[in-house]
Each structure stands twice: as structure tokens, then as C-alpha cells.
Amino acid sequence: MDRVKGVELTGAEIVVRCLQEEGVEYVFGYPGGAVLFIYDELFKQDKVKHVLVRHEQGAAHAADDYSRSSNKVGVCLVTSGPGVTNAVTGIATAYMDSIPMVILTGQVPTAAIGLDAFQEVDAVGITRPCVKHNFLVKNVKDLAGTIKKAFYLAQTGRPGPVLVDIPKDVTMQSCEFAYPETVAMRSYNPVRKGHPGQVRKAAQLLLGAQRPMIYTGGGVILSDAAKPLGEIVRLLGFPCTSTLMGLGGYPASDPQFLGMLGMHGTYEANMAMQNCDVLLAIGARFDDRVIGNPAHFAQNPRKIIHIDIDPSSISKRVRVDVPIVGHVPDVLQDLIKLLSAEGGKPDIAPWWKQIGEWRARDCLKYDRNSKIIKPQFVIEKLYEVTRGDAFVTSDVGQHQMWAAQFYKFEKPRRWINSGGLGTMGFGLPAAMGVQLVNPGATVACVTGESSIQMCLQELSTCKQYRLPIKIVNLNNKYMGMVRQWQQFFHGNRYSESYMDALPDFVKLAEGYGHRGVLIDKPADVEPALRDAFKRKDELVFMDFLTDQTENVYPMVPGGKGISEMILAEDL
Amino acid sequence: MSRHIISILLENEAGALSRVSGLFSARAYNIESLTVAPTEDPSMSRMTIVTTGSEDVVEQITKQLNKLVEVVKVVDLSEAEHIEREMMLIKVRAGAKEREDMKRMADIFRARVIDVSDNTYTIELTGDGRKLDAFIQALDQSAILETVRTGASGIGRGNRILRV
Numbered sequence: 177m178d179r180v181k182g183v184e185l186t187g188a189e190i191v192v193r194c195l196q197e198e199g200v201e202y203v204f205g206y207p208g209g210a211v212l213f214i215y216d217e218l219f220k221q222d223k224v225k226h227v228l229v230r231h232e233q234g235a236a237h238a239a240d241d242y243s244r245s246s247n248k249v250g251v252c253l254v255t256s257g258p259g260v261t262n263a264v265t266g267i268a269t270a271y272m273d274s275i276p277m278v279i280l281t282g283q284v285p286t287a288a289i290g291l292d293a294f295q296e297v298d299a300v301g302i303t304r305p306c307v308k309h310n311f312l313v314k315n316v317k318d319l320a321g322t323i324k325k326a327f328y329l330a331q332t333g334r335p336g337p338v339l340v341d342i343p344k345d346v347t348m349q350s351c352e353f354a355y356p357e358t359v360a361m362r363s364y365n366p367v368r369k370g371h372p373g374q375v376r377k378a379a380q381l382l383l384g385a386q387r388p389m390i391y392t393g394g395g396v397i398l399s400d401a402a403k404p405l406g407e408i409v410r411l412l413g414f415p416c417t418s419t420l421m422g423l424g425g426y427p428a429s430d431p432q433f434l435g436m437l438g439m440h441g442t443y444e445a446n447m448a449m450q451n452c453d454v455l456l457a458i459g460a461r462f463d464d465r466v467i468g469n470p471a472h473f474a475q476n477p478r479k480i481i482h483i484d485i486d487p488s489s490i491s492k493r494v495r496v497d498v499p500i501v502g503h504v505p506d507v508l509q510d511l512i513k514l515l516s517a518e519g520g521k522p523d524i525a526p527w528w529k530q531i532g533e534w535r536a537r538d539c540l541k542y543d544r545n546s547k548i549i550k551p552q553f554v555i556e557k558l559y560e561v562t563r564g565d566a567f568v569t570s571d572v573g574q575h576q577m578w579a580a581q582f583y584k585f586e587k588p589r590r591w592i593n594s595g596g597l598g599t600m601g602f603g604l605p606a607a608m609g610v611q612l613v614n615p616g617a618t619v620a621c622v623t624g625e626s627s628i629q630m631c632l633q634e635l636s637t638c639k640q641y642r643l644p645i646k647i648v649n650l651n652n653k654y655m656g657m658v659r660q661w662q663q664f665f666h667g668n669r670y671s672e673s674y675m676d677a678l679p680d681f682v683k684l685a686e687g688y689g690h691r692g693v694l695i696d697k698p699a700d701v702e703p704a705l706r707d708a709f710k711r712k713d714e715l716v717f718m719d720f721l722t723d724q725t726e727n728v729y730p731m732v733p734g735g736k737g738i739s740e741m742i743l744a745e746d747l
Numbered sequence: 748m749s750r751h752i753i754s755i756l757l758e759n760e761a762g763a764l765s766r767v768s769g770l771f772s773a774r775a776y777n778i779e780s781l782t783v784a785p786t787e788d789p790s791m792s793r794m795t796i797v798t799t800g801s802e803d804v805v806e807q808i809t810k811q812l813n814k815l816v817e818v819v820k821v822v823d824l825s826e827a828e829h830i831e832r833e834m835m836l837i838k839v840r841a842g843a844k845e846r847e848d849m850k851r852m853a854d855i856f857r858a859r860v861i862d863v864s865d866n867t868y869t870i871e872l873t874g875d876g877r878k879l880d881a882f883i884q885a886l887d888q889s890a891i892l893e894t895v896r897t898g899a900s901g902i903g904r905g906n907r908i909l910r911v
Contacts (some may be wrong), residue, residue, distance in 0.1 A: 361816070
């Protein structure tokens with residue numbers, strides 16, 4: 177770092193210098209009055225590249241997914257007022273899934289704050305509940321130190337988005353620039369090592385288990401713990417399941433993997449979760465979509481070991497017997513050492529036999545002879561055509577669940593979706609972030625005709641930056657998941673879930689300068705996918721007209737226990 | 748459900764208070780009272796929160812408070828011996844015929860009259876919350892003109908010390 181004594185930089189120059197110091201490659205943003213000086217400095221250099229989105233929600237999602245697919249900190253830059261409010265959905269999305277991200281927001285000049293100035297909004301106040309932390313910088317001298325802290329906070333401990341609000345006058349004032357090398361905060365010292373006594377207790381419980389289960393979540397992905405996870409699962413010979421957020425943490429094709437658990441989890445994963453006697457939870461948080469009704473879950477006695485970086489995730493919805501607070505890979509390494517020293521895996525053959533019986537129910541089966549395109553079939557073909565090696569982003573709803581169930585993720589950071597907040601409109605900007613950080617990689621956005629319309633404007637961004645994303649639109653002309661709930665729980669009254677007056681997606685894609693294809697026959701699915709993925713330099717929008725009545729199975733109705741599933745065969 | 752008194756050391760930064768109060772409202776925790784002021788180290792504030800909740804909820808409250816970036820330390824004072832005090836200023840009608848009685852009542856509670864006018868007394872009383880409640884109960888309700896309570900402040904007994 178070069179620190180020139182006596183040379184003063186403006187706040188705007190400092191912002192850009194800080195981004196350079198952090199090694200930021202891309203900033204996703206949209207200019208406006210309060211950030212004009214920062215944009216002027218971006219213009220004068222070429223180390224930090226700016227990606228111009230078409231709506232600030234897209235900027236936040238793209239920065240988020242830049243991070244999800246790479247574990248680098250995503251950066252987003254928006255102006256004051258509506259710039260911030262538009263970004264809030266994206267910030268909340270990142271917060272719910274603990275994604276490290278830094279959001280720089282312009283603010284009206286300090287003298288105007290609180291006076292209802294043009295494009296003024298209390299950015300720190302409005303985002304407080306959906307960021308890990310946020311700052312308002314009132315003095316240019318605090319700017320560099322604050323940005324350093326923002327990057328540090330975003331990626332340490334339980335990661336999350338951090339917002340820095342910068343008034344316009346601060347970007348104009350100047351001071352000497354010095355980027356701090358380290359951050360020390362007396363109020364923030366995340367733990368990394370697990371407590372050795374607790375780790376020992378965990379090892380004893382695991383070795384004594386008869387019906388064990390390993391339940392993994394997004395924490396495995398965020399902490400890059402796939403390798404030690406694989407080791408421990410194989411060492412113990414235990415069954416392993418994953419939440420929606422943890423998919424890819426353990427290879428889906430491995431026989432020890434029971435598939436995803438939860439509201440739309442597999443029969444075998446949910447039954448094993450309910451009936452196990454020792455549960456090892458790793459970087460997961462027992463949320464309502466995973467274990468359903470906690471009282472029903474608690475009916476079966478079991479010992480629970482829970483490894484998580486965030487103490488507040490432990491014993492929040494489910495009482496835990498052996499809490500271990502720490503960085504997942506570090507704790508797993510310690511546990512592996514102990515287990516290896518003990519040697520020998522417990523004999524759990526009867527438990528595997530039971531799991532085999534549950535598996536034989538084949539809970540994901542669907543009609544493969546249908547004359548109408550089945551959405552599951554499209555995902556299976558997508559998996560085959562991309563040889564399971566694509567980055568798959570999704571929006572929210574039925575298509576998201578089918579992608580999670582039918583695309584077998586073998587590697588971490590390949591499955592990119594909004595699990596916590598469930599944000600429709602996430603998939604396309606997500607794919608932009610993923611494609612930029614992984615140029616040349618195969619990126620598919622699995623979406624539906626309702627979700628895609630929520631951030632559709634980003635097709636224009638894709639054109640500007642030549643992002644060859646493949647959009648797999650499962651078009652059933654319904655908000656499918658809403659329709660499914662209405663069918664099951666609201667007497668088939670499809671209140672406002674039918675999308676009349678849908679656009680012609682082929683023409684729409686063409687209008688944005690992309691290629692559009694309509695597919696309405698099962699026999700055309702695979703050829704269309706093959707053709708699309710051959711086109712390395714082109715965004716292809718594939719509009720698959722799918723079965724309007726298809727539902728996602730298994731399904732645990734809201735408020736029920738996870739072993740109380742509705743299966744396709746029940747209907 | 749039980750009553751807990753939680754002490755917090757936090758950075759004396761703009762917005763730190765709203766992070767704490769926002770946490771309580773966002774997660775639907777109860778706040779009975781909240782007091783805060785800087786300590787002998789002006790960069791640090793000490794906050795006392797009185798809340799009610801089940802053991803599980805109070806455990807979550809302390810964990811969530813600890814998670815706030817500006818919070819340095821959290822302790823549930825009710826887990827061990829502690830002292831709590833609250834101060835009340837109460838303005839009462841004290842005309843010629845009530846004056847004597849009112850003064851006597853204040854003396855019984857070891858309260859002090861700190862302001863006097865022709866027809867009012869302003870009385871200062873310090874104690875735990877129950878003592879303050881008892882004083883209010885003991886007064887002729889129609890004589891009470893205004894009540895101001897600070898909310899509880901708490902501290903551990905003896906060698907139980909909360910500092911950085």
C-alpha cells in the first residue's frame with residue numbers, strides 16, 4: 177500500500193482507493209445525485225470495474241451472488257433515497273442467507289440530513305434490521321477506517337451484508353489517505369475454535385449412535401467446509417442430508433446422501449431426521465421450512481449436537497444437547513482427529529436397512545410418459561446436458577424446489593438461491609453476478625414466468641456485458657407454489673395466482689437482443705437445451721410450456737411435523 | 748415467564764440505542780424498562796434492561812444482544828446476587844390541609860421533598876421497583892399530579908463486576 181504523506185485525497189477518491197485495496201474487481205451499481213463524485217472517480221481508473229444494472233435490486237442481488245459463487249465480498253453502490261430503498265430487498269435477501277457483502281450508499285449532504293431533503297431516506301435506519309451492521313460516515317477522516325471495518329465485519333464470524341452510508345459532502349472533502357492494515361474492535365471478536373470438552377462429548381455421542389443422522393446447512397458452504405464434511409461423513413459411514421442452502425456441500429450422487437430435507441425434502445431424509453437417535457447439525461439452523469413444527473419434532477427423543485459460528489442459532493427453535501460454537505471447518509477437523517483416533521465406525525446396518533426401505537418409496541417419481549412437458553423432466557435434462565457441472569441460480573417457487581430436488585449438486589457454491597427471504601426476482605441478477613465472477617462457466621437460471629418478470633429489466637444488463645446466461649423458464653402460467661397451496665388448503669380457489677396476459681417471452685428476449693426459444697413438446701426439451709448450451713456467446717431464453725397442474729412432492733403442510741408428508745402416491 | 752434484569756456495556760455510538768431497542772421490537776421481546784448513560788469511560792455506555800420471558804427467550808435475548816456489533820458485554824444480573832435501584836420524581840397536590848400528611852408519608856418511605864410550591868410537593872424516592880409501586884399505592888390517588896420513573900439500574904453484588 178502506498179501512503180503518501182501530506183497528499184490529500186477527496187472522500188470520493190478514498191472510496192475508490194479502498195475498493196482497490198480490498199481487491200474488488202466489480203462493483204454493481206446505479207448512479208445518482210448523491211454518488212456523482214464517486215462515479216467520477218470510478219470513471220478515472222480501470223482497476224475496479226463497474227457493472228451498470230437497470231434497477232438497484234438487481235445490483236444488490238448481483239453483488240450477493242458474486243459473493244455466493246466465489247466467497248469474495250460482493251460490492252454494490254447506489255444513490256440516496258430510492259437507490260437505497262430499491263436495494264433493500266436485495267440486502268435483506270443477503271442478510272437472511274448470511275452473505276458477505278458491502279453496500280455503499282450515497283446520502284444527502286450532512287447539513288441536509290433530517291430536513292426531508294430531495295432523495296433523502298434514513299438509510300441506516302431503514303436497513304438496520306436487515307444488515308449485520310451499518311455506518312453513517314459524517315467525517316471524511318473516518319471514511320477509510322469505516323470501509324475497512326465494513327469489509328472485515330462482512331466476512332468474519334457469521335457473514336452478512338454491511339452498509340456504509342456516505343453523505344455527498346463527505347465525498348467532496350479531503351484528508352490524508354491511509355488504509356488500515358488490520359481491524360481491532362473490543363466489541364467484536366468472533367470465536368473460531370470449538371470448545372475441546374464439547375467436541376469430545378460430540379465424538380462420544382456419535383460413536384455410540386445406533387440411528388445417527390448428519391444434517392448440514394448453508395454454513396457448510398459459507399465456511400468452505402465441504403472437504404472436512406465429506407471426510408467426517410465417510411469416516412463415520414452415517415447418512416447425510418442437507419437443507420436447501422447446503423446443497424452441494426456433500427455430493428448429491430453419493431449413496432450416503434439422502435437428498436434434501438424439509439418441507440419439500442425427500443421421504444427418506446425427513447423420516448431419518450425424525451427418527452434418528454443422534455443428530456449432528458452442522459451450519460444449519462432448524463428453521464420452520466426444515467423441521468416443520470418443533471413440538472412434533474421434539475416428540476421423538478434424540479441427542480442433538482449443533483456446530484455453528486453463531487451462538488444465537490443454537491437452541492433457538494430446538495433445544496440442543498451439545499452446542500459447539502466455532503468455525504465449521506476448524507471444529508470438524510478437531511472432531512475428525514478424535515474420531516480417527518478412536519477408530520472403527522459404529523455398526524448401523526439395521527438403520528441403513530430402514531433407510532433403504534424409506535428410499536424404496538421413490539418419493540420423487542413423476543409421470544415420465546406425459547404428453548405435456550413435466551417441469552421435473554426439464555430439470556433432469558438440464559442436469560444431463562450440463563453434466564451436472566453448471567452454476568444454477570433460481571427464483572422462488574415450484575421451479576426452485578424442482579431444481580433443488582432434481583439437479584444433483586456435486587460441488588459447493590453451484591446452487592444459488594434465495595432460501596431465507598424467498599425473493600422472487602433473484603434468479604436473473606444472481607446469474608449475472610455468477611457469470612461475471614466465473615467467466616466461461618456454464619450458468620443456468622431456472623425460473624418461472626412469474627418470478628422472471630420481477631427483475632426482467634436485467635436482460636438489458638446481460639446484453640451490455642455479453643453475459644451468456646441460459647434462462648430455463650418453467651412456464652405453467654401460474655404462480656405455481658401459490659396455486660399448489662390454494663389447491664391443497666384453500667379449496668381450489670385460485671385467488672390471483674393465474675397470470676393472464678403473459679408476454680411472448682421469445683419476442684421479449686429478442687427485443688432485448690437475445691435469443692428466445694419456445695418449447696412445448698417433451699421431445700423438444702433435450703434438443704433445445706443442447707442447442708442453447710452450445711451457444712457460448714449468447715443469452716438464450718428457453719420458454720418451456722409445462723404442465724399447469726403439476727405439484728411439488730413430497731410436501732409437509734405448514735404447521736405439521738416433517739414426517740407428516742403428502743406424497744404424490746397419496747393422491 | 749420470569750423477570751430478568753440485563754446489564755449491557757456498549758460502545759457510546761450514535762444509533763447504538765436504536766439497535767438494541769430495534770432488536771427487542773423486531774424479535775417481539777418485552778421491554779419493561781430501559782436506561783442508558785455513559786460510564787466513567789465516555790466511549791462506553793452502560794444500559795440496564797428489565798424484561799420478562801421464559802428461560803429460552805431470555806437466553807435468546809442475551810445471545811442476540813451479544814451479536815450486535817456495538818455491544819461489548821452482556822450479563823443477566825438476575826442469575827446471581829445483585830442490587831437494583833430506580834428513582835422516581837412524583838408531584839403531588841399539597842395544599843394546606845394535605846401538607847402534613849404528605850410530608851409524613853414521604854418520611855415513612857425515606858423519600859425527600861425536593862421542590863415546594865403553594866399547593867404542590869415534588870418528591871424524590873429511590874429504591875427497587877416494588878418500593879416505588881408501594882409509595883404510589885400508599886398515596887391518595889387523586890393527589891398524584893405527575894409521575895416520572897427512571898426505570899431500573901442494576902449492578903452485581905460484591906466482586907461481581909461488569910467491565911472490559
